[in-house]
Amino acid sequence: MESTNSFRLRKQALKPIETARSSASQRDEEEVSKNNGQRTCEEEPLSPSSRLYHEPNFNVYVIAIMGCKTRIYPDVVKANLGHTLLRHPRFSSLQVENNGEMRWVPTEVDLERHVIVPELDQNMDSPDKFLEDYVYNLSKTTIDKSQPLWDLHLLNLRTSQSEAVGIFRIHHSLGDGTSLLSLLLACTRQMNDSKALPTIPIRKKKDKKSDRIGIWRILLRFWFVLQVFWNTVVDVFMFIATALFLTDTQNPLKGLPGSESTPRRIVYRTVSLDDIKFVKNAMNTTINDVAFGMTQAGLSRYINRICSENKKDGGATETNNLPKSIRLRSNLLVNIRPAPGIQALADMMEKDAEVKWGNWIGYVLLPFTIAVREDPLDYVRNAKAIIDRKKRSLEAFCTFYIADWALNLFGIKAASALSHKVISRTTMCFSNMVGPVEEIGFCGHPMAFLAPSSYGQPYALMINFQSYIDKMTIVLSVDEGTIPNPHQLCDDIVESLQIIKDTVMTRGLA
Numbered sequence: 001m002e003s004t005n006s007f008r009l010r011k012q013a014l015k016p017i018e019t020a021r022s023s024a025s026q027r028d029e030e031e032v033s034k035n036n037g038q039r040t041c042e043e044e045p046l047s048p049s050s051r052l053y054h055e056p057n058f059n060v061y062v063i064a065i066m067g068c069k070t071r072i073y074p075d076v077v078k079a080n081l082g083h084t085l086l087r088h089p090r091f092s093s094l095q096v097e098n099n100g101e102m103r104w105v106p107t108e109v110d111l112e113r114h115v116i117v118p119e120l121d122q123n124m125d126s127p128d129k130f131l132e133d134y135v136y137n138l139s140k141t142t143i144d145k146s147q148p149l150w151d152l153h154l155l156n157l158r159t160s161q162s163e164a165v166g167i168f169r170i171h172h173s174l175g176d177g178t179s180l181l182s183l184l185l186a187c188t189r190q191m192n193d194s195k196a197l198p199t200i201p202i203r204k205k206k207d208k209k210s211d212r213i214g215i216w217r218i219l220l221r222f223w224f225v226l227q228v229f230w231n232t233v234v235d236v237f238m239f240i241a242t243a244l245f246l247t248d249t250q251n252p253l254k255g256l257p258g259s260e261s262t263p264r265r266i267v268y269r270t271v272s273l274d275d276i277k278f279v280k281n282a283m284n285t286t287i288n289d290v291a292f293g294m295t296q297a298g299l300s301r302y303i304n305r306i307c308s309e310n311k312k313d314g315g316a317t318e319t320n321n322l323p324k325s326i327r328l329r330s331n332l333l334v335n336i337r338p339a340p341g342i343q344a345l346a347d348m349m350e351k352d353a354e355v356k357w358g359n360w361i362g363y364v365l366l367p368f369t370i371a372v373r374e375d376p377l378d379y380v381r382n383a384k385a386i387i388d389r390k391k392r393s394l395e396a397f398c399t400f401y402i403a404d405w406a407l408n409l410f411g412i413k414a415a416s417a418l419s420h421k422v423i424s425r426t427t428m429c430f431s432n433m434v435g436p437v438e439e440i441g442f443c444g445h446p447m448a449f450l451a452p453s454s455y456g457q458p459y460a461l462m463i464n465f466q467s468y469i470d471k472m473t474i475v476l477s478v479d480e481g482t483i484p485n486p487h488q489l490c491d492d493i494v495e496s497l498q499i500i501k502d503t504v505m506t507r508g509l510a
Helices: 020-032 048-052 074-082 127-138 177-186 215-244 273-283 287-310 342-351 377-391 395-410 412-424 486-506
Strands: 061-068 093-098 101-106 150-155 164-171 188-190 265-272 328-335 361-368 428-433 440-442 445-455 461-468 471-478
Touching: 048 412, 061 127, 061 177, 061 265, 074 150, 127 150, 127 164, 127 265, 177 188, 177 428, 177 445, 215 361, 215 377, 215 395, 215 412, 265 273, 265 445, 265 486, 273 287, 273 377, 273 471, 273 486, 287 361, 287 377, 287 428, 287 461, 287 486, 361 377, 361 395, 377 486, 395 412, 445 461, 445 471, 471 486
Parallel strands: 328 428, 428 461
Antiparallel strands: 061 164, 061 445, 093 101, 150 164, 188 440, 265 471, 328 361, 440 445, 461 471
């Protein structure tokens, strides 16, 4: 790891430094006077989905832990935030309620209240444990509504993976997780090119075979439409059933009522992205399939161990101690509005361009298969089958319109109750997000890793996969009252990848 003394901060990447207060107020004055097609400073109402995140049982915050390879300089960070993040209207506006309606009200931003730099003992015994406890204690708190609902904690603390850490905390009403992460990445630049935005890989569409013509093409399209129709009907039925009565089997990962108000222990492990790609290429799957498969394997190992420990006669952990049937599902909150790309967000902050923003939330119920399998590769095969089926469904769009109909017909309280019932009757949340393929710097500070998560959700477990260069970080956000040993669960997922990889190599599939 490059030492602090040998690092020279890239000040050429910075624009002329302005104070945060003067920069924000000057921008507000300029925007008020713009009337020729430019963005104005008029108040706007919160979208229904944004209002949903202010309900008592749905007060969710997004957390992004950023490890840096060098010491963080707060003055440099503040100077950059003034002409990047603060140019987004949601990050320089209050959320004010008046006569039952919440609106975005532009305000003057004081970065001294948003950027927190605690004094730390550099000789502490366990910096990694301190960081973990710091985030845990942060999850016990909320942000004062007298300021825009975000803050940034800068910890010049040397851990096992970084020289310093930045912790972004953003209220979910400001946007969905993918859009918020894209916005943060739009504030970064490549370390080998101070003007270049991060490169995010885009999945290539498979070329259509030209030999499928005539009647066969018509039959294939008809079969595809039929599959989409049937899968959508089944998925919507399961969604309605879950909202009314269908709940997951009680299991060691399922939280108790009131989990949304408990603090979260956030732990993470980093594995080689090349190992995941190795399995992907050998089995002709996707990275998402492998991530889902190794998670199924890790959860199965963990639950099987708990079940063996709970048996009166004491079961062996290597044998199958699982119940005959476990219904365990992940609830994915999907923003069906196409997320603005990093370039669009960067243009918005640089040129005052308009981009679509906000939460248009649909639900996808993703079933996990919990089982002890003789062939470790079956976890990946099963994962691929589940994900391929979900791709042939309009579940997210249909559930969005069901929730929107409930909101318009019965109001925000009913929509909040519907969302809470669907989420609390499932077990967990799972996501996999693609990150930059080259080293990036946040305000000139080279980044070592990125670990996004959240707290305030009504379930006891959230699992996020986040790629960065040649690494994959697995992030768990847990309620310790339900999952008292999150490090063991994280290790089980990591070890499952190694077992799957070893099986591929042993069979010569690569």
